Amino acid sequence: MSETITNDDHETVDEGKRDFIYIATGAVAAAGAASLAWPLVKQMGAAADTLAAGSIEIDLTKVEVGQQLKVLWRGKPVFVRHRTAKEIKDAVDTDIAKCPDPQTDDERLVANPEGKLNPAFLVMVGVCTHFGCVPVGEAGDYDGWYCPCHGSHYDTSGRIRKGPAPTNMVIPPYEYLTDTSIKVG
Amino acid sequence: MSGHPSTYEPKYAATRWLDQRLPIIRMGADFMGFPSPRNLNYWYAFGGILTLCLITQIITGVILAMHYTPHIDFAFDSVQRIRRDVPFGWLLQPMHAVGASMFFLAVYIHMFRGLYYGSYKAPRELIWILGCVIYLLMMATGFLGYMLPWGQMSFWGATVITGFFGAVPFVGESLQQWLLGGYSVDNATLQRFFSLHYLLPFVIAAIVGLHIWALHHVGQNNPIGVEPKSKKDTLSFHPFYTVKDAVAIGLFLLIFAYFVFYLPDALGHADNYQRADPLKTPPHIVPEWYYLPFYAILRAVPDKLLGIVLMFAAIAVLFVLPWLDTSKVRSMRFRPVARWFFIIFLVVCFLLGWCGKESPDNMVFSVGTNDAGDPMGLNFLWLSRITTLYYFGYFVVILPILGLVEKPKALPDSITKSVLGSHKKAEA
Numbered sequence: 001m002s003e004t005i006t007n008d009d010h011e012t013v014d015e016g017k018r019d020f021i022y023i024a025t026g027a028v029a030a031a032g033a034a035s036l037a038w039p040l041v042k043q044m045g046a047a048a049d050t051l052a053a054g055s056i057e058i059d060l061t062k063v064e065v066g067q068q069l070k071v072l073w074r075g076k077p078v079f080v081r082h083r084t085a086k087e088i089k090d091a092v093d094t095d096i097a098k099c100p101d102p103q104t105d106d107e108r109l110v111a112n113p114e115g116k117l118n119p120a121f122l123v124m125v126g127v128c129t130h131f132g133c134v135p136v137g138e139a140g141d142y143d144g145w146y147c148p149c150h151g152s153h154y155d156t157s158g159r160i161r162k163g164p165a166p167t168n169m170v171i172p173p174y175e176y177l178t179d180t181s182i183k184v185g
Numbered sequence: 186m187s188g189h190p191s192t193y194e195p196k197y198a199a200t201r202w203l204d205q206r207l208p209i210i211r212m213g214a215d216f217m218g219f220p221s222p223r224n225l226n227y228w229y230a231f232g233g234i235l236t237l238c239l240i241t242q243i244i245t246g247v248i249l250a251m252h253y254t255p256h257i258d259f260a261f262d263s264v265q266r267i268r269r270d271v272p273f274g275w276l277l278q279p280m281h282a283v284g285a286s287m288f289f290l291a292v293y294i295h296m297f298r299g300l301y302y303g304s305y306k307a308p309r310e311l312i313w314i315l316g317c318v319i320y321l322l323m324m325a326t327g328f329l330g331y332m333l334p335w336g337q338m339s340f341w342g343a344t345v346i347t348g349f350f351g352a353v354p355f356v357g358e359s360l361q362q363w364l365l366g367g368y369s370v371d372n373a374t375l376q377r378f379f380s381l382h383y384l385l386p387f388v389i390a391a392i393v394g395l396h397i398w399a400l401h402h403v404g405q406n407n408p409i410g411v412e413p414k415s416k417k418d419t420l421s422f423h424p425f426y427t428v429k430d431a432v433a434i435g436l437f438l439l440i441f442a443y444f445v446f447y448l449p450d451a452l453g454h455a456d457n458y459q460r461a462d463p464l465k466t467p468p469h470i471v472p473e474w475y476y477l478p479f480y481a482i483l484r485a486v487p488d489k490l491l492g493i494v495l496m497f498a499a500i501a502v503l504f505v506l507p508w509l510d511t512s513k514v515r516s517m518r519f520r521p522v523a524r525w526f527f528i529i530f531l532v533v534c535f536l537l538g539w540c541g542k543e544s545p546d547n548m549v550f551s552v553g554t555n556d557a558g559d560p561m562g563l564n565f566l567w568l569s570r571i572t573t574l575y576y577f578g579y580f581v582v583i584l585p586i587l588g589l590v591e592k593p594k595a596l597p598d599s600i601t602k603s604v605l606g607s608h609k610k611a612e613a
Contacts, residue, residue, distance in 0.1 A: 044377065050367040070464050075369030077464045130489055131348035132369075133341065134466040149345060149470045150484055151545060166352075166489050 055185030057177065060121055068137050070126060073184050077134055078172060079126035080182075083156060088119045090143070091157035101167045105157045108168070112176035123182065124158045125172050130165035145169070191215050220419035221426050222407035224600050228302075229405070229426075230433030231295035232397075237434060238288040239393065243386050245281040246330075253333065255379035257372045260335035261460045279449035285327055286452045287441050289475035292320060301527055303515030304406040310507035312403070315396040317503045322389050324500075327473065329382035335375065336457030337467050343370045343378070345470060352490045369463065409603050410515025411596055418600040469544065477541030478534055481569040482576070484545055495573070502580045509580055511588030519594040523587050530579045533572045540569035 133149035140146030140153035152163030193214040267274035305313035351361040366373030551562035597603035
């Protein structure tokens, strides 16, 4: 570094100055390449219109007891299950210490405008937390949902009970507009 | 492509002129005259067959892209239109789809041949590793391409596979969203898959170039694994091996044509002739047959992340194989113990494929029922666990230890001696 030498043509070469120029040029090129790489990477993320794909409103009166409504929200199915009394009882009576992802049934519900929970309606993203398949309703060892892909069993609260899925089915952000209609998203 | 001294002599003024400026004919001539071991058997024809497969896929693929529409509203119909309305589309689309299966069939035979004859050992480690890169790219390309017809299996296969990336700790969800270009498999996903499916075969072609370059630099391995020692041990690639490869290619094309003309859909899934429906998962999601062993490894463990890690490890272990096998002897012909372990490994790979196809809870065989009336015996989950254990055990335990303790048979002095020796025995 930074020593002055004389080359074959008897010219004086300042090595330190050359090193500086090499490093400075390289640094500018690297910074330029990196700043161009970011748009190239970032363009693959969700586009603004996809992110803006807003919310949907669901009328709960159309879902009879024991029925399940499947609606598409952000490309994924949302389950709206009108649970039977037995299903609610099973969900509440479960010893959550035995669940891989412990949550009480109440924790999986959202309060209506009066601040009350309505255990009759379970709203969740109907996507298995294993690899994203859509579980089949009223099936599996716990009569909740069963994922046909890799055999995950969910109970009547959508909690994972058995199989490879790591967590309970996701509760989407939603709110009660009235007692009988909700807005998801 | 170096490796042997060039013997090409340009005969005409024009070829001399060209040779001084761009020695491309010389390169081709040297390639065709490449001295190859004289004892290569038909298992060595799969390099040529695979080249043909790649060319077939690229040509039919470029044509299909002229008629295909990469949009979720039109993709399914455009593939059906290719098969029904486009002139000779009924031929070209199955050639591409069946061609993918044939490509994998050939690559698996090619890889097992390399495993048996120890073709991955010094100085051929890089040939093997480049081959593993090609295999990995083939799997990626196959997966991307399977999405394009936008059938039920396309959609749900893509959902499950991209779901793997969601299992990565901390960044999983954003990584998955980045790959999909949205919250779920959608139009953005289809379009990028199409773009990359078109790109990757050319990357594969480039790496095939490196694979062959490395091969011609160190020379081919052969069934006895003894390096050629004199000119007598080798034959010119052309006409000896071009003709031998041509025979093998002819046989291979018979099988290929049988599927294209008589069973064009046999290797696919009926579910993929239903349009993709994001609200309905098919009752039984299975990947294409060539991914089944890895699917079985994925499902062998109850933990999501560990399953994915194991599945990728099953491929990663191939990359380090040259340093895991401690035996100095290449060919398993001279490794009496390793040979048996190899045969078991081959069977295990088929069993893994079978496990991948079946539901984990199904029974392989049952021996009566228990008190609750459930059948007892071996189910596919446990079969896949046993076979997964052997798959990894073969590479990380058996091959490293066996190389140290096994007593190999005496190696022939040279290729010529081994070839002529067996002739004399046959005559006697």
